[in-house]
Each structure stands twice: as structure tokens, then as C-alpha cells.
Amino acid sequence: MPINLKQLSEYLGLSQTTVSRALNNYPEVSEETRQRVKQAAAAHHYRPNARASALATGRARAIGHIIPVDSSDWFNPIFAEFIAGASATYSRHGYELLLRMARADEEAATYTEIAARKSVDGVIVHAPRINDPRIPLLRQLRLPFVIHGRDTADQGDYAWIDINNRRAFFRATKLLLDLGHVDIALINGGEAFTFAARRRSGYLDALQEAGITADKQLMFAGDLTEGNGYQAATALLQRSQRPSAFLVSSYMGALGVRRAIHNAGLTMGKDISVIIHDDDLAYFHNSGDVPQFTATRSSVKEAGTLAAEMLLAMIDQPTAAVPTRLLEANLILGASTGPWVRP
Amino acid sequence: MPINLKQLSEYLGLSQTTVSRALNNYPEVSEETRQRVKQAAAAHHYRPNARASALATGRARAIGHIIPVDSSDWFNPIFAEFIAGASATYSRHGYELLLRMARADEEAATYTEIAARKSVDGVIVHAPRINDPRIPLLRQLRLPFVIHGRDTADQGDYAWIDINNRRAFFRATKLLLDLGHVDIALINGGEAFTFAARRRSGYLDALQEAGITADKQLMFAGDLTEGNGYQAATALLQRSQRPSAFLVSSYMGALGVRRAIHNAGLTMGKDISVIIHDDDLAYFHNSGDVPQFTATRSSVKEAGTLAAEMLLAMIDQPTAAVPTRLLEANLILGASTGPWVRP
DNA sequence: ATAGCCAACCAAAGCGCTTTTAAAATGATG
DNA sequence: CATCATTTTAAAAGCGCTTTGGTTGGCTAT
Structure with a gap:
């Protein structure tokens, strides 16, 4: 049932090169051929093997979210909502979301590992702590990252999105x-x-x-x-x-x-x-x-969406200035406040 | 900084074959060589490129979780906790967790796509609905799956974990x-x-x-x-x-x-x-x-752990009978119940 | 008519691993 | 010491894609 590029190109009587280029919208393919290729690809439900194209391009097309598991007891619902926002952005751009939970003592090893294995093109850092060691680590690993929140200590430039x-x-x-x-x-x-x-x-x-x-x-x-x-x-x-x-x-x-x-x-x-x-x-x-x-x-869902967009932009344009984003919170009046009354 | 197999083997003066086999615990390598290789790998922080080994083995070493986004409003915390359980199991077995949110009308396309792209070796199905169409779909895609919950309709054999x-x-x-x-x-x-x-x-x-x-x-x-x-x-x-x-x-x-x-x-x-x-x-x-x-x-966290273990076992032994697991809930007495009183 | 150019296509290399197949080194046996 | 089995190592193919570096044939310009 699943078809690969070779089979598709044989079926079309074209080279793999041409088929690949047609599908990836390269200019050196005639419009007529491109249409023919795209139709055939759709008809046969062809999807490029993600692992193969990742290997060939050197881009994993995946973003990692490493959730600190120590704090997740009460943080889980917030992570979930943030990720719900981010996830939609990834799908829209053809990226996958890799999720991993790690205790504080596993954190460094986890980041190092996914960087070395080239599993992801970038990561979102959750729940930053004061003077967070993940910042220098990720710099050293040369892994693009966006922090949801900010460090309070001065750690130089890095990308973050936070509310005020x-x-x-x-x-x-x-x-x-x-x-x-x-x-x-x-x-x-x-x-x-x-x-x-x-x-x-x-x-x-x-x-x-x-x-x-x-x-x-x-x-x-x-x-x-x-x-x-x-x-x-x-x-x-x-x-x-x-x-x-x-x-x-x-x-x-x-x-x-x-x-x-x-x-x-x-x-x-x-x-x-x-x-x-x-x-x-x-x-x-x-x-x-x-x-x-x-x-x-x-x-927090919107923050997830924006964080994902920032990170994807950074990956696309590694030389651009690191983005930061400060969101203001609305002050919404509800039923739980009133003037002071003598006890 | 990151080193690959070729460089590592050159450094050791061995062939890539031997190094690969030493690291993957194949028997046809002398114990002495294996130790030498493992030490060098550790020293150089060598990690096999996940994409390359996935391509070579045909196994993605990743599990997909597709969260139905329509219900996630109130389901999110439960998903998060379930996944927290599953995630630990994956890490222990060297698997990744791929997360994706999908609306009901995108669901079929999402499953089809990750199957065609060979992004995962199996999936966990969340929040089953009565007469769930995902069951026949996943069968057709030949993608191993475990359902968290059960269908009520008779859809034949499939793997599930549920509470009673x-x-x-x-x-x-x-x-x-x-x-x-x-x-x-x-x-x-x-x-x-x-x-x-x-x-x-x-x-x-x-x-x-x-x-x-x-x-x-x-x-x-x-x-x-x-x-x-x-x-x-x-x-x-x-x-x-x-x-x-x-x-x-x-x-x-x-x-x-x-x-x-x-x-x-x-x-x-x-x-x-x-x-x-x-x-x-x-x-x-x-x-x-x-x-x-x-x-x-x-x-629900424990259910996540067990579901992950079941799925990994299915992937390892595709011919074994499909596992099912029914967990009994404890009835815990708390402060919110008492005998009936006349209103 | 020939050189030059461009559009359209293709063969083959390469990404970094695993695995098959083969060869070399070692040891045991008669 | 030749023979064969066993252990250890290596070369090379292949996974499915992208991309480099051509090749082809038709067209324009000289």
C-alpha cells in the first residue's frame, strides 16, 4: 500500500530527481510534468518517508518539548494547553512535536541526547528557573530554543515569550x-x-x-x-x-x-x-x-502558538536577531472582589 | 562536537561494522573490543543519528499519540497525566513520543499520514467513541495500536487497556x-x-x-x-x-x-x-x-505506563496475541458521603 | 551552419546508519 | 603440519530521500 519515490518515479517513467523536484516545487520542472507528478502522488497516497528526508536534508523537521517532571504535578494542565497551541502551528508547517518528560537530574542528559541524535531542530524550554542551567547548555549544543518565561538572571540574549x-x-x-x-x-x-x-x-x-x-x-x-x-x-x-x-x-x-x-x-x-x-x-x-x-x-494556549512560530522562524533564519515577546495580561473584573469591609 | 560513526571508527582504527556491532551488543565482537569501543563512544559523546538508524532499520522507534482536539478542553489534564506515564516507559526503551492534536475531521488524514511517512511504529488511541472509525482505519494501515478505553461495539480483537x-x-x-x-x-x-x-x-x-x-x-x-x-x-x-x-x-x-x-x-x-x-x-x-x-x-498515569508497555511488546512481537488489560477502580471512602437524611 | 544558451530532464553520489556477505586470523583436531 | 571450525574484522550494499553535476535536444544569435 505505501509507495515510495522510486516506485512512483518508475510508474511515471521519470527519474527520482524530477519527481522529487516536482513535488518540492523546484523551478526546473515543467509545469505540465509537475501537475502530472502531483496528481500521481496524490492518487497513490505518496508521502515521503520522514526519516529518509530528514537524513538527506539534515533537518529533522521536529521540535522537542522537554517537560520538567518534578514540577509537572501541578503544571501538567498548563503544559498541556501550551502544547495544544504549539502543536497546531507545527502541523501547519509540517513539523512534528517530540515530547519528553525529564527529572531535573536527567535534564542535561536529555537535551544533550536529542541534540546528538539529531532528533529535533529546536526545543521549547518550559518552566524556567532562576539562573537556569539549560540556557548555557542549549547554547553550547547549538540547538535553537525559545523559553516560555524568562530567566531573571542576566544570561545574555535568548529567545523568550512571557507574560508581564x-x-x-x-x-x-x-x-x-x-x-x-x-x-x-x-x-x-x-x-x-x-x-x-x-x-x-x-x-x-x-x-x-x-x-x-x-x-x-x-x-x-x-x-x-x-x-x-x-x-x-x-x-x-x-x-x-x-x-x-x-x-x-x-x-x-x-x-x-x-x-x-x-x-x-x-x-x-x-x-x-x-x-x-x-x-x-x-x-x-x-x-x-x-x-x-x-x-x-x-x-497560555496562545503563548504556545506564538512560541512555536518564533522558534520555526528562528530555524528558518538562523542569522536573524533572536525574537522576544512580552504579552500583557488583562485585568478582568469578576465577582470575587469588593471593597474592604470591617471584619 | 557531535561525532558520527565513521569518525568514531576511524579514530578507533576499526570498521564501522565492528563499532556498530560492539555498541549494539552483537555477539560477534570480542569483549575486549566492545569495551574499548564503548569507552571511546562515551568519551566522545557519540550517539547514533536517530534518523539514520531509523532509515536503516525501518523502525522509527517512536510512538504516536494523537489527541482528539475537540474533546481536549476538559480532557487535557487527563491526557497529560496519561502521557506522563507513557513517556517514562518510552524513554526507558529508547523510544520517542510524537504528539499531535487533531480535530475529528482531520483524524483519518493524520493517522494515514504518520503511517505513510513511517514516523511512528505504533500509536495510542485516546478517548474512544462508540463505534470508533479509528479501529478499522488503523487495521488497514497495519499500524499497531493500543486503545486507552474500549469500544462498546464489537469490532473484533484489538489491544486495549481500560478501567472497569x-x-x-x-x-x-x-x-x-x-x-x-x-x-x-x-x-x-x-x-x-x-x-x-x-x-x-x-x-x-x-x-x-x-x-x-x-x-x-x-x-x-x-x-x-x-x-x-x-x-x-x-x-x-x-x-x-x-x-x-x-x-x-x-x-x-x-x-x-x-x-x-x-x-x-x-x-x-x-x-x-x-x-x-x-x-x-x-x-x-x-x-x-x-x-x-x-x-x-x-x-490514569499508571494506565499510561501500562499502555506503553503493551504497545512496545506488540511491536517487538507482532505475532503474539493482542493484549488487553482491565483495571479495577478502588472505592475509596471519603468525607463526601453519609446516610440519607430527610431534607 | 555552427556556436551558444536554456529548459527539461537524469544518473549517481551522499546523508549515517545497519546488515549481509566475505575474508582474515585464530584455534582445535587428527 | 594440513584441515577444518570458529572467532574476529572488513568491504559493500542498502534504507528512501535530496542534491550535485551532468546530458540532451531545441532554440536563438552570429
Whole structure:
């Protein structure tokens, strides 16, 4: 059933060269022949063997996504959505997506291996950490890459796409301050991750600007699960001077915070205000006429699409300047915020 | 930096044949030579070019996962977790994982293409639907496959791994009946999917066995988002004869149900009982000393691991009987169930 | 009429491996 | 010491494609 180039060219009475060139739109083939070849190829469902053409061209036509497995517990849905965006772009350009999960201690070996085996033409780096060792490694391997997020340390030029986490959380904090809140808690992701570090910095800047001294006790950093959100919020709500507002770094974590608020006999949006960061994951659906949560929102799927496009462009034009892209998050007003009320 | 077989063999003063055989553990190489070769290969970070060896052997050493994109809205986290399990198995066996998202109308073309391009040695079929057309297609393409789930229609022999959805929901329903509940609602996934059809059938069987006539009004089927769970439960709780128990097909959906119960001023586990199906997704964490939800639990990650192992075995021994695997779900008692109480 | 040119095509090399086939070196046997 | 079996190494073919470097024949220009 599957037919190869040789058979196709014999069937057409042409050389493999001509058939290959006709299919790849090279100019030195007459239009008439090209049509004849393309029709025959379609009729016989001919598809060039991906391995053979990769070997011949030296291009794998594949992009690698190496998912750090340590963090994937709570990161998985975000990776999935990001990849959903990227995947469509790859298909459109005839690229494949190679997925691999790796623990932190396997990471270097994994990147080295896929580079040496020439399995991919480039990679997307997920969940960057502060002073991320993957950046120098990938440079050394000469493997084009785009980082989803940024390093905070100065590692020179590299391609990245990120949302303006600092600004988003600055604005969110400011909104809460404007509503009269003073004791604002931050339920953040693990601060080894750059996105979390940036969010905290936005939060701190807004507090400082308002002349408020940040209270370490009001800041939680860790995996953003429902359970962690619940526990962190429960503990905070039991304090003598409980916070009147929560800034939560993820929808999942916020569901736990919401549970804690209910359990404490309080009403979200009235007694306690909550702002979340919303990655716009389709299955979380923080939407409706009035969204459940006030949120800084930015589509991670769209980020995936853009990252893929950036990387493919880099592969096509290796000499061009490395692209970077900063996406602003929208601040969406929902039902979970309201003015400060005396406890 | 990257070195190839030819260079390595020249460096060692051996032929490419001998080096290749030494590395691939063929017997016709002296142990001494093999050690020398392996050390040199390690020292020079030699890795065989994946494309070249794939071309030479005719085996891609890659497995395809084609994710149906229509359902991925709420399915994504489950896919991600399943793949996390499968991925580790692939790495261990030196296989790659090729990921692709495809709409239903692109599905056939996608499978046909990756088969024709010889990009993969086999595929995992996700989210089977009733009378799934992918089964005959993959047979025709002679592409080994394992289905995560089963078709309900009789399509002859094929490899699958599934949890016993019928039994799980039969037992869950029976538990609620034993607790005195009669009006039991079912918040299910889209019933074009076989897992949902099987769960309903378990639910119906248990009701019938108890001599209870099922009420269509008490059954919801659709995407299992938090929002849908909330809406379905809210509507059901407003009925004159409201259900006293909910059977919910996913953790996400159950979070919405829980919200509806709270909003109605009721207490979950006291006024209303809830049993969920829990795919044991790490970031959902329905755990603790007493889990929040009573649940039928089965790890989807483990299913991914097993599915991958089954598929690799099929590829290694194409003549062996097609493997199937039925996993039983545990019924875990949590805090969300209690005896029926007069409303 | 002949040189020169161009459009259209083709043969063959090469990508980096694996594997078949063959040859050389070694050892055992009578 | 010749003979044969066995171990070790090598040459070369081939996987299916792309691409280099021609070749051909028809056409224009001199």
C-alpha cells in the first residue's frame, strides 16, 4: 500500500530527481510534468518517508518539548494547553512535536541526547528557573530554543515569550489597595520559578508604593494545588489579624482558597476579596457574564502558538536577531472582589 | 562536537561494522573490543543519528499519540497525566513520543499520514467513541495500536487497556443505595465516549437491581468542567424532589457540584452525598487522612505506563496475541458521603 | 551552419546508519 | 603440519530521500 519515490518515479517513467523536484516545487520542472507528478502522488497516497528526508536534508523537521517532571504535578494542565497551541502551528508547517518528560537530574542528559541524535531542530524550554542551567547548555549544543518565561538572571540574549507577570500582579495588588484592602495575602507558585518571583516582585512594588510594609507571614510559595491553596488560606484566616484579600497565582489554588473561605463562614467577594491569575485554560472556564474570579488573564494556549512560530522562524533564519515577546495580561473584573469591609 | 560513526571508527582504527556491532551488543565482537569501543563512544559523546538508524532499520522507534482536539478542553489534564506515564516507559526503551492534536475531521488524514511517512511504529488511541472509525482505519494501515478505553461495539480483537467503569459505577451507586439514598443524580461525561456510556450502564444496573426506576431528569451528560458541574447540580437541587446524592464522573465536575451544594446552603457529606471518579491526577490531590471526596479511584498515569508497555511488546512481537488489560477502580471512602437524611 | 544558451530532464553520489556477505586470523583436531 | 571450525574484522550494499553535476535536444544569435 505505501509507495515510495522510486516506485512512483518508475510508474511515471521519470527519474527520482524530477519527481522529487516536482513535488518540492523546484523551478526546473515543467509545469505540465509537475501537475502530472502531483496528481500521481496524490492518487497513490505518496508521502515521503520522514526519516529518509530528514537524513538527506539534515533537518529533522521536529521540535522537542522537554517537560520538567518534578514540577509537572501541578503544571501538567498548563503544559498541556501550551502544547495544544504549539502543536497546531507545527502541523501547519509540517513539523512534528517530540515530547519528553525529564527529572531535573536527567535534564542535561536529555537535551544533550536529542541534540546528538539529531532528533529535533529546536526545543521549547518550559518552566524556567532562576539562573537556569539549560540556557548555557542549549547554547553550547547549538540547538535553537525559545523559553516560555524568562530567566531573571542576566544570561545574555535568548529567545523568550512571557507574560508581564510583574505588571499583572502590580496592577492586581493596586486594585485591591484601591478597594481599601491593606492586609493582602499572596498565594504564589514556587519561587524558584521565575514567573513566581516576578509576580511577587509586582506585589511587593505595589505595596511599597502604597507605603505598606510587606509581611512575610502573608506570603505563601509552593505548588499550586487545590489542597495547598486550601491549607495556606485556612492558616491565614485563623490569624488574629486575618487578611482581607488574597492574590492567588492559579485557578486551581484559588479553588482551595475559596473552599477555605466558605469553611470559615465567610463570603468571597464580600468579606474576602480574591484575585487570581487565570491562564485561560479551556476546561477551567473562569468565564460567564461576570466571571467567578477577578483575574489577571492571559491565554497560555496562545503563548504556545506564538512560541512555536518564533522558534520555526528562528530555524528558518538562523542569522536573524533572536525574537522576544512580552504579552500583557488583562485585568478582568469578576465577582470575587469588593471593597474592604470591617471584619 | 557531535561525532558520527565513521569518525568514531576511524579514530578507533576499526570498521564501522565492528563499532556498530560492539555498541549494539552483537555477539560477534570480542569483549575486549566492545569495551574499548564503548569507552571511546562515551568519551566522545557519540550517539547514533536517530534518523539514520531509523532509515536503516525501518523502525522509527517512536510512538504516536494523537489527541482528539475537540474533546481536549476538559480532557487535557487527563491526557497529560496519561502521557506522563507513557513517556517514562518510552524513554526507558529508547523510544520517542510524537504528539499531535487533531480535530475529528482531520483524524483519518493524520493517522494515514504518520503511517505513510513511517514516523511512528505504533500509536495510542485516546478517548474512544462508540463505534470508533479509528479501529478499522488503523487495521488497514497495519499500524499497531493500543486503545486507552474500549469500544462498546464489537469490532473484533484489538489491544486495549481500560478501567472497569461499569463495575466502578455499579459499586458506587450501590454504596449510595445502601446508605439509603434513592434519588441519585448522575453527572456524567459526554456519552459518545465509551467510558461515560459504561459508567451510566453501571449506574442503571445498580438502580434496577434495587428496583428503582431510573429518572432521565437525574442524568446529565456533557463536558466535565467545573462550570457544567455547577450548573447541572444547581438545576437539580432546585427541583421539588431534589436528589440526595450525586455521582460525578470527574474531580473537576465535582468541584462545581460542591459549589452548587454550598450555594444552596447545604452541606456535602451530610445533606448531600457525592461520589466522584478520581483519575488520581497528582495536582488534584483528593487525598489526606480522609479524602475530601468518596471516590472510585484509578490512576490514569499508571494506565499510561501500562499502555506503553503493551504497545512496545506488540511491536517487538507482532505475532503474539493482542493484549488487553482491565483495571479495577478502588472505592475509596471519603468525607463526601453519609446516610440519607430527610431534607 | 555552427556556436551558444536554456529548459527539461537524469544518473549517481551522499546523508549515517545497519546488515549481509566475505575474508582474515585464530584455534582445535587428527 | 594440513584441515577444518570458529572467532574476529572488513568491504559493500542498502534504507528512501535530496542534491550535485551532468546530458540532451531545441532554440536563438552570429
